[in-house]
Amino acid sequence: MADEGIDAFWRLACAGAEIDPATPYDAWSFAPPPLVDLVLHGGKRATSGLAAECHDDVAGGYSVLLDAAGGPVCVIRTTSVEVASYRDVPPDFGWLEGEGDRSLRYWRLVHEPFLRERCLANGLEFADDTLVSYQRFELVWPAAPAPTLTADGREIAFASGDSVAVALVRSGLHPGHGGTLCLAGDCPNCLCVIDDVAYSRACLTPAVAGMRIERQGAGGTAVVPAVAADRAVGSRHLHCDVAVIGRGATGRAAGDEARAAGRSVIELDQLNGEEVAGVYQGPRLLVRTPSGLLHVHAVEVIVATGASEEQPVCPGSDLAGLYTAAAAEVLDGAGLLPAGTIRLGAGVRPVRFEGDGAVTGVVTLDASGVEVRQPCVGVVLDLGSHPRDSLARQGAGLPVRAVGSCAEISALPPAPAAGVVCACTGTTVDDLASVWERGFQTMELFKRATLAGTGTCQGAACLPHLRAYLAARGGDEQPAFTARPLTRQMTMMEAAAGTWHPPTRRTALHETHRALGARMERFGGWWRPWTYGDTLGEYEAVRAGVSIGDVSTLGKMLVSGPDAVGFLERIYPCPVGDLEPGRVRYALLLDERGYVFDDGVIIRDDERRFFLTFTTGGASGAEAWLRDWAEAFGCDVRLLDRTAALGAINVTGPRAAALLRRCGLDTPPAFLRTADAVVCGVPCRVLRIGFTGEPSFELHHDAGRSAELWEALMAAGAADDIRPHGLEALLALRLEKGHIIVGMDTDFDSTPRRLGMEWAVRMDKGHDFLGRDALERIDRIPLDRRLVGLEVDGDAPVEGAPLLDGGAVRGNVTSAWRSPVLGRAVLLAFADLVDGAVPPTFEVDGRTARVVDLPFLDPEGVRVRA
């Protein structure tokens, strides 16, 4: 070794680890070098490389690992070298390489590009069967500090590769009563709270340094964690032809077969930390992984989850010290199977287990039926197995098939005679007998009357026993109950990963409003300024001076085409064909039932081209509505939704026209007229309307120029004390004029007649229109209720307050506001008719409300036309 620093390090290591310093060693760094940190701190115990580049590597060799700067970091000893194809990566390599989420999926993600690059450098072509050298090693020096975790507040050490369950056993703690029965995720016995997440399967969770474990025990009630950390959980979507669940021999063979047929394959295995939580339509699999939620979209799903060993049901079957054969193998491998553990032969069913907490003896029957007791400290059982098929059953009706032992039908065990049959819920065989006697004799009633099968393992362990019991009592073997997701429990945060609340849209003036101190509110799917802090002042600015408001959220639509007029005649209940360019016409929108679902205005640009507006809330549905009917009527029209493209600012108040003149609009359009003009240098379509009861000019313009236009109007209006108004003020202003807000002052079944808006419908317009038939029929039925104006002295009652008449509810307020200009509260309300007429007064909020004509303000429309 040329580098003296490395050699000195080697000698130091030899002294520390008792190695002969003359032993040859190699020195190298990972690609990328920082991976060496994972060896020291992350439990990395394997590496892999292109076999063609690794033929010198042998088991037993020592290496000094270097960091990015070439400095020595640690010494490792290679313990095994295995050469196999890329496809046949050992299943534990994802974990042993220690990278990413330690899944095999992640291993492939980073190793495929790496191996491709190495192939290229060696003049080889990378393929699935490219040979890879898989090397395992141990850390020799410096000795890694034994990793620890905290269990029930106690710090315990564990060995690399331990599951939490094994770590607990290793430390002398048991994962809870019966907690090492299966160690394969099939029983609820080892459930623990791991890092605040209860109901975690200790047997399937790799022990990681620093983890916090609290033992929970089968059937134990978990406490809601005091700390609910906002752990961001990622989600990702993968697409493939075939998803294979289970990487046992059968699963791998199925995957190989699909690959050989040229299909893309994704393999998932819970031993890799990939737990399939559910099989959904698609088919789509939801998969929990340590790094987040995985959505696997497959054309076909193959379930190769194998079989689980039958769990015993007899007195004492919930004691600690019982093991399935697989669990015994795991513990034995970790050197933790207690001496004195006995093995029962295949199919030998114990009569009972004895012990207090932990097993001390097992009683079986001999050939002549005599009980035999064997003392022991543990019992390994061999009761046969049952398909682990809940995912396959969930996928019934979808392209999901089970293969291997998961698809086999197992024989039912003998009917259980005593003991706990469902460990999750603590249901005993006595409980089954009790509900049977009470008439609950089918599987589903059985389940509901005992809750057996509704716990964490969702019946996986108890189902064969429940069926056996029913078969013995009732004769017929009853089907398994429905398999529903989730097969593996996800946390709420995992389930929510990648899902957002519906977005709330912002106008181009959003930041402008916020800079002005507006309180923004969700309204009709948009953020809108509710108030700038002084609603009354905003109201007064409109009534007495000039004010601007952001109405960009209004729906806006262009319609053109040879059938434009005919189409709109069928859409609107008012005439359209007689509308002249330059005019603005208010219009209701009716559904087929004759009910009002939106309103807006119609403007004609030319013979075959129109501009329409809709309410903020109605805008999102307007385009779909128009397109649907255009198709249904076979109309040749072009439609373009302009809502996002156009901003709109309403300039309103007695001094609005004067302001606009100063802004370049020499002749503001008259009431219900429209004109194209340049305002403050911004091209606008100007609509003269009167929603607020004052002269109002809606300036529709390219949304990119909204902020510029707003600022210019504010500057130009400074001399008039211009101020913006929010939605709260607007709702009050329009109420004084008796204008409805669809959705607030209407119901799902509001006909124009119920709204007192018959004037907006022209049954005689000479065209059929949506809702016309229905209105003709409904109009022959006596009216039952009507929207009316009411006045009350004093403050406004609650919006929604009932109208009372002699104690009976006779309607409800839809909008209310104490009008500063009128000096009393004004209300819109639905009122029941009595003998064909609305009574003159009602009781509202303990006061007398008088029915009055609408509008409350300016009935002649003098102000609005000024």
Next chain:
Amino acid sequence: MSAPEPIFCTRVVASPAALDALATDAVALRLAPDDLLLVGAVDVRPDDPDAIVCRDDGWALRRMTAAEASALVADHGDWSVPPAGIAQGALAGLPVKLLIDPAGDALLLVPRPYLADAVERLP
């Protein structure tokens, strides 16, 4: 990747045949048979007397590579991106348009009212 920014577009709604016949050098997204979105201010005159051609301020745009676009969709959408051409669909709950060019560049268009949500949700 840059953050999305509001852009000016030109929107052309016309008969499918008129749009098919339209020649332009502009970056073009055919949103539907009768609906074309052109990035930038483009002077086009489709052969349809009822065509609607107007400036469209309704979009924000973000440039990225095709590989970044694929990764973004894998993280936030349940559909996959075609090797080239236009793709439309939901990404993190937002309606987006993607244009992948065969050279490996991609454009992501988000309706301008969702710009702030896009910045938050599509890092």
Next chain:
Amino acid sequence: MSFRITCPVCGARSSTEFRYGGEVPENWREVWRRDNPEGPCRERWYHEFGCRRWLTLVRDTRTDEILSYE
């Protein structure tokens, strides 16, 4: 529950991207009639998150399988 709908303009997408338009009525003037069929149902969907166009398809309401597109 969501399922895949193949939009003729945009391709296969989750049904959550679409607005549901309901069954196509035999006669839309029968405003209170709902056939509510259990089995094949001819209905309308609007691709709100994509091309914003309607499509008509036949879906089996027992399984949510799309049987055909028009």
Next chain:
Amino acid sequence: MNEFVERQIGLRWPRAVRRSYEVVIVGGGGHGLATAYYLATRHGITDVAVLERDYIGGGNSGRNTTVIRANYGIPDAVNFYQRSVDLYAGLEEEFGRAVMHSTRGVLWLAHSEATLRGERARAALNTACGAETVFVGPDEIGTICPQIDLTGGGTYPVLGGTYHPRGATARHDRVVWGYAEGAMRLGVHVHQGVGVTGLHRDGGRVVGVETTAGRIDAGVVVSAVGGHATVLASMAGVVLPIRTHPLQAAVTNHYAPILDPIVASADLLVYISQTPRGEFLFGAEIDRQASYSRRSGHDILALCARRVTTLMPFTRQLRILRQWTGSCDMSPDYSPIMGVTGTDGFLITTGWGTWGFKAIPAGGEALAETIATGRPAPLIAPFGLDRFERDRTRADRGSAGTH
């Protein structure tokens, strides 16, 4: 020890199906069994058969989220559900059986001014109709349910809401079984595994049903089916304005009791409660499309989880155990459709949408009265099928949201 094992109720199944009954009720869910129970107990009519194609309580009665409340949006509905709240409160005494009725209070949250307005209206109307519902501000909400994040994760701040103290839950299965047991005890036949395949008519009148167990004659046939109301009604020539939608719900594993009230949010469209067993039970709105499928979806689960964790961050690390799907028969005005149908001998109870469980006692009682007296019971008179053609729909936005 499993304290949830049924130890009181006993079901006595009839040996055989008789060929004729005075009343045949199709559908062995809560509504069908309650109707039979009240026919027997209140009107002495015991020559009654309830036909259930699968097992009793296996439809929506077994798939709901067990919420009982009366805070509706129209007087007729408030009155009706108030009756149900009262009957539920006395059900344990009536049956002599535990149904795990538990008065928890319902908290309904608003996160926007528009919704706040609706909640004020709800409180005012409920109060006028005698159902206690009070408007509450954020501070009171924090006192009633400290687990709620009043900032709504910074984006859905709680502006206020309503509190309905008599809101309750009960174990749904026990309600169904209690009615079944009570009816059976008085001689009502409840048949499981008997599906109705057709109706027999004489002239216009329905006179019997064809079943998988043969023909059964009936003086009156009552449709109390959930999910297939349209299918059965169409056999009687009755066209229903009903669409069947899936409704999904989910539960977590069980945890020590912490959440007392039932909490719903009208803006987030979600509701959550903790069951006596300790599971957190939550759900959202119906699926938009009509469907008879009962396959659950991942999308609604994800949405629910997002909403619940926004509202109550303490739920973040709770594990979801199971999800399921029921079939809701939705009427156009979100109100039920009950009583006579225009076809003699054929009555219905349907349109229960997402609120069928809470209506079981009042619905059964009123329908039994209608059958026994031949006149629509006053409580359900507003909910007749003819209201649609008569332009007398009962639009109830109070029930249109969730559960």
